[in-house]
Amino acid sequence: MTARVPISLEVNGEPVDALVLPRTNLADFLREELQLTGTHVGCEHGVCGACTLRVNGDIVRACLMLAVQANAASVETIEGLSDSGEIADLQAAFRDRNALQCGFCTPGMLMAAQDLLRQNPTPDREQIREHLSGNYCRCTGYQAIVDAVETTAQRRAGDTQAKQAP
Amino acid sequence: MKASAFSYARATSVGNALELLAAHGDGAKVLSGGQSLMPAINLRLLSPQLLVDIGDLAELRGIELNGGMLRIGALTRHVELLNSAEIAAHAPLLSEAIAHVAHPAIRNKGTLGGSLAHADPASELPACMLALNATIVVRGTAGERRIAARDFFTGIYETALSADELLVAVELPAAQNDSVHFFHEFARRHGDYAIVGLAAQALLRGGIFADLRIALFAVGDRPVLAEAAARLIGVAITPALLSDAAAALAEELNPQEDQQASAVMRRHLAKVVLVRGVSALLGRPELTGVLA
Numbered sequence A: 001m002t003a004r005v006p007i008s009l010e011v012n013g014e015p016v017d018a019l020v021l022p023r024t025n026l027a028d029f030l031r032e033e034l035q036l037t038g039t040h041v042g043c044e045h046g047v048c049g050a051c052t053l054r055v056n057g058d059i060v061r062a063c064l065m066l067a068v069q070a071n072a073a074s075v076e077t078i079e080g081l082s083d084s085g086e087i088a089d090l091q092a093a094f095r096d097r098n099a100l101q102c103g104f105c106t107p108g109m110l111m112a113a114q115d116l117l118r119q120n121p122t123p124d125r126e127q128i129r130e131h132l133s134g135n136y137c138r139c140t141g142y143q144a145i146v147d148a149v150e151t152t153a154q155r156r157a158g159d160t161q162a163k164q165a166p
Numbered sequence B: 001m002k003a004s005a006f007s008y009a010r011a012t013s014v015g016n017a018l019e020l021l022a023a024h025g026d027g028a029k030v031l032s033g034g035q036s037l038m039p040a041i042n043l044r045l046l047s048p049q050l051l052v053d054i055g056d057l058a059e060l061r062g063i064e065l066n067g068g069m070l071r072i073g074a075l076t077r078h079v080e081l082l083n084s085a086e087i088a089a090h091a092p093l094l095s096e097a098i099a100h101v102a103h104p105a106i107r108n109k110g111t112l113g114g115s116l117a118h119a120d121p122a123s124e125l126p127a128c129m130l131a132l133n134a135t136i137v138v139r140g141t142a143g144e145r146r147i148a149a150r151d152f153f154t155g156i157y158e159t160a161l162s163a164d165e166l167l168v169a170v171e172l173p174a175a176q177n178d179s180v181h182f183f184h185e186f187a188r189r190h191g192d193y194a195i196v197g198l199a200a201q202a203l204l205r206g207g208i209f210a211d212l213r214i215a216l217f218a219v220g221d222r223p224v225l226a227e228a229a230a231r232l233i234g235v236a237i238t239p240a241l242l243s244d245a246a247a248a249l250a251e252e253l254n255p256q257e258d259q260q261a262s263a264v265m266r267r268h269l270a271k272v273v274l275v276r277g278v279s280a281l282l283g284r285p286e287l288t289g290v291l292a
Helices: A026-033 A077-082 A088-096 A106-119 A125-129 A142-164 B015-027 B037-042 B080-081 B085-090 B092-098 B111-118 B124-131 B226-234 B237-252 B262-281 B285-291
Strands: A007-012 A014-020 A050-053 A058-061 A074-076 B009-011 B027-030 B050-053 B063-066 B069-073 B135-140 B143-148 B153-155 B166-173 B179-185 B196-205 B208-217
Touching: A007 B009, A014 A026, A026 A050, A050 A106, A058 A106, A074 A106, A074 B143, A077 A106, A088 A106, A088 A142, A106 A125, A106 A142, A125 B063, A142 B285, B015 B027, B015 B050, B015 B135, B015 B166, B063 B085, B069 B226, B080 B092, B085 B092, B092 B135, B092 B179, B111 B124, B111 B166, B124 B179, B124 B196, B124 B208, B179 B262, B196 B262, B208 B226, B208 B262, B226 B237, B237 B262, B237 B285, B262 B285
Parallel strands: A007 A074, B009 B050, B027 B050
Antiparallel strands: A007 A014, A050 A058, A050 A074, B063 B069, B069 B166, B135 B143, B135 B166, B179 B196, B196 B208
């Protein structure tokens, strides 16, 4: 009964079929079976946020979701968001502002930040802090991270206004 | 850490889930959003033989208003409660409390039923159920049971739910025109478990409480309804009366000591949050000074 279970899902737009052990969480499945190692595994109990990714458009903790639960789901990892260019400006803002030191938390931070900007394009610093409150940076570079997210929001708002201008 | 090995079954109906639970007894655990269960399994605090995944059971989702009663399906996710216009209109206490439950990525998966069945004494939603006078609806192979929220929570991670039963919904009376509510928790960081928290639902008529239900959490092995609230119903609230009620509340609580706070600190914070809550419910900021 602890046998492998067949799953079919979509990962970064590509169909994936696999046989997974029930105990395997989504983060380990992506890292070990699909070699998508951008999803980091930190605390493995939902506290640190390093494994944050998107499932059916919503950010979730990949360490608190079993791979079998991702059956029929659409999963987007940091590799997907990075390759598509969706967060190129956010990544550039992180680089420019030195919003990463060791980089371990960065994929999860980018996921959570982009999730916020999709829901609320003009967040204030308090809202940025609140949305990122579930993501730990052990280098404690929070100030720079909030700066980078704020800058990205302002630039996107500026671009939108420029596009709408006659 | 990694979870130990277990088997997995995706329930196809509530009946199917109940059959699986009946067949496996204590060896099975119900997987809903997994935001409390998976940490416990990853830390190997729990090693179930079988996980019964109820995530596909659409019949356990949704929010309905029926004749003044709000029925919320067990699989309703925190994010759905947070964004629901029905909840904002008819149970605004819940809308406010849910913003304090963990973080966005957790709220996207965690469910109301899961949180209640898990029964962490420091979590927000069980206390809200007490304040809102909710009924917990559970189903077993023998049929349905309806349990008052105040009888449902029986200890740390313990409830009146038996191993072969499934929490299917909660029902609570919709807020009335003269309903007021208050929610506050003291936590080290937004989204962390509370050090002390309070959820209150009241009926306010002419500046006097016609009803007042005050639930505290993180002050013991389960959420508790404050008996001291009875002192504040049907009377004009004076600073002396509120001060006495706060003292009575501190007496009736038996808080635990842990890494976050001593019992003395928890008693003190309970008094503070009671005074702030009553003052906010009445719209009388001058009352917050009574503990000074």
